[in-house]
Every structure is written in C-alpha cells, then in structure tokens.
Amino acid sequence: MAKSLLIVESPAKAKTINKYLGKDFIVHASVGHIKNLPKSKIGVDVENGYATTLETIAGKEPVIEKLKAAANESADVYIATDPDREGEAIAADIAEEIAGHTGKIYRVLFHEITERGVMEAMKAPQQINQDLVSSQRARRVMDRIVGYKVSPFLWKTIFYGLSAGRVQSVALRLIAEREHLIRAFLPTAYWSIIGEFRSKSSDSFFVKLFKIKGKELIVPAKETLEEIEQKKTQDKYTYIASEEDALGHVEAIKKQSFTISDLQKRESKRNPLPPFITSTMQQEASRKLRFSASRTMTLAQKLYEGQEVGADGLVGLITYMRTDSTRLNDDAVEAAREFIYTTYGKEYVPEKPNVYKKKKTSQDAHEAIRPTSIKYTPSAVRKYLDKDLFRLYELIWNRFIACQMESAIMETTTVFVEGGEYLFKAASSRYTFRGFLQAYEENIDSDAESVEEEDPEVADEKLPANLVVGHPLDVLGLAHHRHETSPPPRYTESSLVKTLEALGIGRPSTYAMIVGTIINRKYVEQRERKLYAQELGMEVNKLLTKNFPHIFNVRFTAKMEEELDTIASGKNDYKSVLDDFYIPFSESLEKVSKNTAAIKKSMQEVTEEKCELCGKQMIIKWGRNGRFMACSGYPACKNTKPLPEDAEKHQHLIGMKCDLCGGDMLVRSSKFGTFLGCSNYPKCKNTKPISMGIKCPKCKDGDLIERKTKKKRVFYGCSRYPECDFASWDKPSGQPCETCGAPFMVIKYSQKRGEYLKCPACKAEVVKEEAAVAG
Numbered sequence: 001m002a003k004s005l006l007i008v009e010s011p012a013k014a015k016t017i018n019k020y021l022g023k024d025f026i027v028h029a030s031v032g033h034i035k036n037l038p039k040s041k042i043g044v045d046v047e048n049g050y051a052t053t054l055e056t057i058a059g060k061e062p063v064i065e066k067l068k069a070a071a072n073e074s075a076d077v078y079i080a081t082d083p084d085r086e087g088e089a090i091a092a093d094i095a096e097e098i099a100g101h102t103g104k105i106y107r108v109l110f111h112e113i114t115e116r117g118v119m120e121a122m123k124a125p126q127q128i129n130q131d132l133v134s135s136q137r138a139r140r141v142m143d144r145i146v147g148y149k150v151s152p153f154l155w156k157t158i159f160y161g162l163s164a165g166r167v168q169s170v171a172l173r174l175i176a177e178r179e180h181l182i183r184a185f186l187p188t189a190y191w192s193i194i195g196e197f198r199s200k201s202s203d204s205f206f207v208k209l210f211k212i213k214g215k216e217l218i219v220p221a222k223e224t225l226e227e228i229e230q231k232k233t234q235d236k237y238t239y240i241a242s243e244e245d246a247l248g249h250v251e252a253i254k255k256q257s258f259t260i261s262d263l264q265k266r267e268s269k270r271n272p273l274p275p276f277i278t279s280t281m282q283q284e285a286s287r288k289l290r291f292s293a294s295r296t297m298t299l300a301q302k303l304y305e306g307q308e309v310g311a312d313g314l315v316g317l318i319t320y321m322r323t324d325s326t327r328l329n330d331d332a333v334e335a336a337r338e339f340i341y342t343t344y345g346k347e348y349v350p351e352k353p354n355v356y357k358k359k360k361t362s363q364d365a366h367e368a369i370r371p372t373s374i375k376y377t378p379s380a381v382r383k384y385l386d387k388d389l390f391r392l393y394e395l396i397w398n399r400f401i402a403c404q405m406e407s408a409i410m411e412t413t414t415v416f417v418e419g420g421e422y423l424f425k426a427a428s429s430r431y432t433f434r435g436f437l438q439a440y441e442e443n444i445d446s447d448a449e450s451v452e453e454e455d456p457e458v459a460d461e462k463l464p465a466n467l468v469v470g471h472p473l474d475v476l477g478l479a480h481h482r483h484e485t486s487p488p489p490r491y492t493e494s495s496l497v498k499t500l501e502a503l504g505i506g507r508p509s510t511y512a513m514i515v516g517t518i519i520n521r522k523y524v525e526q527r528e529r530k531l532y533a534q535e536l537g538m539e540v541n542k543l544l545t546k547n548f549p550h551i552f553n554v555r556f557t558a559k560m561e562e563e564l565d566t567i568a569s570g571k572n573d574y575k576s577v578l579d580d581f582y583i584p585f586s587e588s589l590e591k592v593s594k595n596t597a598a599i600k601k602s603m604q605e606v607t608e609e610k611c612e613l614c615g616k617q618m619i620i621k622w623g624r625n626g627r628f629m630a631c632s633g634y635p636a637c638k639n640t641k642p643l644p645e646d647a648e649k650h651q652h653l654i655g656m657k658c659d660l661c662g663g664d665m666l667v668r669s670s671k672f673g674t675f676l677g678c679s680n681y682p683k684c685k686n687t688k689p690i691s692m693g694i695k696c697p698k699c700k701d702g703d704l705i706e707r708k709t710k711k712k713r714v715f716y717g718c719s720r721y722p723e724c725d726f727a728s729w730d731k732p733s734g735q736p737c738e739t740c741g742a743p744f745m746v747i748k749y750s751q752k753r754g755e756y757l758k759c760p761a762c763k764a765e766v767v768k769e770e771a772a773v774a775g
Contacts, residue, residue, distance in 0.1 A: 004076045008028075037054065146166040149585075159622050203464045270409075694732050735757055745758060
C-alpha cells in the first residue's frame with residue numbers, strides 16, 4: 001500500500017513531525033516559498049484584474065521535482081505549511097505544481113508541533129482556503145506596485161538605487177515626524193519643592209509640594225506639551241516658572257505651621273498581562289532580553305518547530321508564534337491552574353480562569369503563544385537549549401503561567417501635609433499580596449512614550465508607620481530643584497512595533513521586517529536601541545509625504561490592512577480591494593510624474609559659493625554617499641566637493657600632499673565611507689584612509705581609522721591591516737586614560753548615564769563632560 005505524503009515548509013519541522021506520523025507517511029519540506037513575483041519586471045497585469053505572473057524561485061527547481069516525484073508515488077498528499085496567509089499561499093503554489101497527482105490533496109494546520117497537535121490536525125484535514133491565498137496575493141501586489149512605481153520617482157529626484165515600501169515608508173514617516181518634534185523641541189524650565197518633616201511621634205519623611213492656594217502644581221515631566229499649555233489656561237492649576245519664585249515660596253513655607261491634614265489608605269489590584277501575541281512577545285523580548293524583532297522570531301520559529309529534549313526527542317515547545325489572539329486552549333489553561341496550585345498555592349489560583357478580550361482588529365486564527373506542555377518547565381529543558389532559546393522560552397513560559405494567576409494587591413498610603421496656602425503630598429506603596437508577580441516580574445518600560453521624572457528625595461520614600469492626622473510637624477529642611485521638560489523619546493524597535501499595532505498598520509508576520517528594511521536602506525540608524533532618522537530618511541519621507549499625501553499616511557495604510565482582512569474573511573474580493581488602493585495611487589503617480597524635473601530642481605539648494613573651475617554657482621545635491629556640493633554647470637563642469645561642515649571635520653588634513661605625484665590630497669566619499677584621494681585622479685589613483693589622529697595601541701606605528709564590515713557595521717581598526725589586526729567595536733575618543741595612561745578611552749552609552757568614556761585597558765569610567773573639562 002502506498003504511503004501518504006506530508007509537505008511542510010521547514011526541514012526542522014519535518015524531522016519533528018516525522019516521528020509522530022509513523023511508517024504510513026513520508027515527510028518532505030518545501031524550504032519556504034517555491035514561487036514569487038519576477039525580479040526583472042513588475043509581474044502584475046493591472047488591466048487584467050491585477051493578474052500576477054509567478055516564477056519559480058531560483059534554486060527551487062530540484063525541490064519542486066522532488067515534491068512532484070514523491071506525490072506521484074503517494075496515496076494522498078497533506079500540505080502542512082505554516083497556518084497563516086503566507087503558509088496558505090505556499091500551499092496553493094505547491095498544490096498547483098503537484099496537480100498531476102491522482103490522489104487527494106488536503107490542507108492541514110499544525111498550531112503546535114506536538115503528538116496531540118499533529119494527530120488532531122490530521123484527523124481534521126481541510127481544503128486550501130482561497131480567501132487567505134487571495135489576501136496574501138493582494139498584499140504582495142500592493143507592495144510590488146508601490147515598489148516598482150514609486151522607487152523610480154526617488155531615483156529621478158534624489159539618486160538611483162533608493163526604494164519605497166507601502167508599509168515601511170509609513171513606519172519611516174512616524175520616525176521622521178518624531179525626529180522633527182525632537183529637533184524643534186525647546187525645553188521649559190520649572191521648579192519643584194521638597195520638604196522634610198517630622199512629628200514628635202514619628203521619624204522624618206519627605207513630601208513634595210502639591211498645591212499652592214488650592215491650585216495643583218503642573219508637573220511638566222508627566223504631561224505632553226499640549227496638556228501643559230491647556231492646563232496653564234485653567235484656573236485650578238499653577239506651576240513654579242523661575243528659581244526666584246521657588247526661593248520666594250521656600251521663604252514663605254518656612255513661616256508656616258504644618259500639620260498632617262489627611263492620611264489615606266487605598267487598596268488596588270494589579271492585574272496580570274495577557275499571554276503573548278506576536279507583537280507583545282517582540283516588545284518584551286526587546287525590553288527584557290535586548291533581542292531585535294527578527295532575532296525573536298527566528299528563535300520562536302525554532303522553539304515551535306522542535307528541539308531535542310532528552311529522551312523525548314524532538315519536541316515543539318511553543319504554539320505557533322505568528323498570532324494576534326490572546327485566546328487559550330481550555331486544556332492548557334486547566335494544566336496551568338493545576339501547576340499554579342501545586343507550585344505557588346491555592347491562593348494564587350483565581351476562582352475562574354482569566355479570559356482576555358480580543359482586539360477589534362484581531363483575526364483570532366490561532367491561540368496565544370504558550371508552552372505546548374506544562375511538563376516542559378524552564379528548569380526541565382534548560383540543559384537542552386542554548387542560552388538565547390532558553391531565555392525566550394522562559395519568558396514565554398512565565399508570561400503564560402502569570403496570565404492565569406491571581407492579581408497582585410497593593411496598598412498605597414498617601415499623606416497630606418498642610419500649612420497656610422501650601423499643601424504637600426507623598427505616597428508610599430507596598431504589595432500585601434504579590435499574586436502573578438511571583439511568576440512574572442514586569443520591568444519598568446524604558447521604551448515608554450513618556451518617562452516620569454522623579455525627585456531622588458521622594459522616589460523611594462517609605463512613610464513612617466506612626467503618622468496621625470492632626471499631629472503638628474516640624475520643618476527640618478526645604479530644597480528646590482530645577483527641572484526641564486524633555487522632548488518626545490525616540491522610538492525603539494519595541495515601541496515602534498507597539499505604535500504600528502495600535503494604529504492598525506502591519507500584521508504579525510510583517511512586524512519583524514519593517515525596522516530591518518528601513519535600517520538596511522540607510523533611512524534610519526539604530527544606536528543604543530533607539531531609532532534615529534537619518535538625513536536621507538528625512539529627505540525621502542519629505543518627498544513621499546509631500547507628493548503622495550494620500551498614500552503614505554497612517555489612515556490609508558491602516559484602511560488597506562483592514563481591507564486585506566476582509567478578503568481573508570470572504571467579505572470582499574481581490575479586485576475590489578486592489579481598485580480601492582490602485583485608483584487613488586495611480587492618480588497621485590500620474591500627477592507627480594509630470595513634475596519630476598521641477599521637483600528635483602526644487603530639492604537642490606543654491607549656495608553663495610562659486611565653482612573654482614568654471615565660476616558658476618555651486619549647488620547642494622544628493623548622491624549615493626550623502627549630500628555634497630556640485631557645480632550647477634554640470635555636465636559641462638563636473639566639479640564636486642564635500643559640504644563645508646563635512647570638510648571642517650577634516651581640517652587637520654588640509655595641505656596633505658600625495659606621496660606619489662605631489663598633488664593635493666582631497667577628502668572623497670564612496671559607499672565604504674570617506675577617504676583621501678589624489679586631486680590628480682584619474683592620472684594618479686593614490687588613496688589613503690582618514691586617520692582619527694590616534695596611534696594604534698597594538699603596533700604603535702599605524703593610525704586608527706574607521707572601517708566597515710561586509711554587513712556595513714562600523715568598527716575601528718589599524719591602518720596597517722593586515723600587518724596589524726587591532727580592532728574595536730567602540731569608537732576611540734582621543735582622550736587618554738588618567739588612571740593607567742592608556743592612549744585613548746572609548747565612547748560608551750547607557751540608558752541611565754548617557755554617553756561616558758571607558759578605558760579598554762583598566763576599565764576606568766569617566767562622565768564625558770568631566771573628560772572634556774579635564775582635557
């Protein structure tokens with residue numbers, strides 16, 4: 001009797017599933033997609049209902065032939081590619097290739113790669129869902145049209161090789177608009193007043209000025225600029241705007257008699273967070289583990305597909321990792337409740353299982369991300385997983401267990417201290433029952449959109465236990481502190497994913513690639529986990545949003561995501577949704593195409609400098625390596641030079657002569673960075689790296705220079721490479737170490753301290769400002 005064939009995407013998954021199905025099945029892998037739109041042409045026939053031309057991906061011919069041969073020798077074929085739209089499209093492509101197979105072709109969905117998960121799916125085979133396939137195809141068509149139609153516009157107006165993306169360009173817009181806000185931000189100074197008080201029956205404690213004459217003090221660190229300005233117009237608010245005012249209040253406070261006017265105790269619950277969905281897993285892995293979204297998804301894929309777990313062999317440790325649903329399997333919930341009861345105690349188990357509301361935009365196709373079995377505790381699998389796999393698995397495990405535990409209970413004590421027209425306030429909180437926090441401690445979100453500024457005197461203040469309302473207080477001390485409002489924080493990958501999800505842009509399968517794409521295009525740079533819009537990214541965003549205002553905006557992109565969902569649910573059809581996208585897009589494109597030359601000219605900045613070769617005006621243009629000055633007489637005159645601000649960075653190089661021909665050495669740029677080139681090029685092709693002015697600490701002969709890896713990551717090495725192999729990821733500062741005498745310290749950064757200097761030899765650390773003063 002012929003065996004049945006099961007086709008999956010991943011060889012790793014094939015190996016895990018094979019052990020569950022037994023001798024009646026053979027399992028093969030497609031190794032991802034087998035077909036795609038062509039590389040050399042758009043592959044979309046707009047006039048023919050957006051029909052697509054799919055081509056076999058280079059190198060996949062042997063895979064397809066192997067699948068065809070296996071199908072022809074099999075009784076039935078089961079296609080078990082990933083249970084999402086991408087997987088459905090791959091399944092449709094495979095089914096088309098093996099259409100000559102005489103048996104039946106089924107579609108099966110594995111939501112977890114366990115024996116139970118596999119066998120349950122095999123008992124309920126389905127047909128390929130053409131609505132899901134159409135939804136995936138429509139997304140690809142939208143992305144392809146934007147890429148093929150808008151990218152040439154960027155080539156003509158900025159420089160060749162740039163590209164635009166339907167979703168990525170909106171993500172770029174968010175980052176660029178945040179950058180504009182940061183650059184335009186003007187800090188506002190304000191003052192707070194802290195008082196130290198003591199009664200005869202209590203220890204001393206600190207409180208913060210809360211109201212003056214019944215008006216609540218505005219705390220700008222906690223407010224948006226709009227909220228601050230709005231509150232300033234309301235009579236019930238006030239704030240201390242100058243040090244002179246602060247000192248005046250301090251003197252007035254000293255003259256008052258103070259008592260404890262009120263003491264409030266309040267009990268509150270802190271509820272556990274839902275189990276992970278794709279976006280929240282990426283966000284938490286970024287915050288807690290410092291993983292990028294793509295790294296998180298790579299590790300999660302491995303945990304889903306299967307890992308060797310001792311005598312149990314290959315086991316899928318988590319459920320499917322691309323999901324937007326917080327729904328949980330009843331059996332899994334019951335197993336978690338039993339585990340909580342035996343591990344933490346009866347009081348940690350809620351009366352009823354915790355159920356979490358699904359979001360309006362949730363497709364709810366898969367349950368939340370969770371461990372596949374309670375038996376695989378983190379301690380049980382630790383020795384079988386590498387470090388990063390274990391850290392992510394432990395995070396998923398803890399979040400799942402915590403989501404089914406009781407809420408934490410917190411008691412907050414608030415004391416009000418009053419004297420004359422002044423009211424001070426302080427609060428102290430403690431947990432009376434930790435509940436779910438026993439399993440999952442939530443870190444402070446350093447990616448939060450606003451970071452509350454605290455006074456060090458009251459941030460961790462614990463109030464004395466024996467405070468009594470009406471007791472008089474002695475003023476032991478008063479201090480006034482200057483603060484400044486802060487600009488909006490830059491996005492991190494985590495907070496950007498959170499924002500995109502909240503705006504309805506992108507889906508679980510797309511979040512990981514969005515940031516990677518705009519970084520690879522050099523539109524955005526990631527430094528210390530923060531996303532900085534680069535000048536090129538700012539220029540591209542300005543061009544796209546100005547000329548395609550209805551396409552590259554949040555609302556339109558979110559609407560298209562919703563319409564793609566309606567195709568998947570069968571409520572709308574492929575052509576109608578693409579018409580909704582293409583008709584306004586083509587109108588914008590036609591209008592822009594007529595004005596390309598004028599748009600390009602409007603982007604050129606005329607300078608006051610004259611060309612030293614022909615006397616015509618120099619203009620600032622964009623090129624592959626950034627902005628530069630060029631003669632307006634091009635192509636008759638091809639004179640170019642760096643921008644004045646770029647040239648200033650290399651003042652120490654002025655006057656250097658070519659050691660081959662005696663000509664002047666000039667600062668030039670290439671895709672690998674800046675370098676020195678002979679002014680007599682192409683007659684003389686002499687080049688030199690640009691020194692940082694620091695001698696190599698290893699060979700003492702070469703100079704330290706900035707270099708790049710093949711993946712364009714910057715590092716610092718010796719100019720005598722390969723004779724000297726010194727290299728450092730950290731940027732040398734030129735500041736010698738005063739502790740050990742090392743010739744330089746490197747520039748480091750931390751969230752709390754900002755930039756500081758560290759000696760690579762003795763590890764001494766110096767705040768950057770102190771180093772500048774010392775220098």
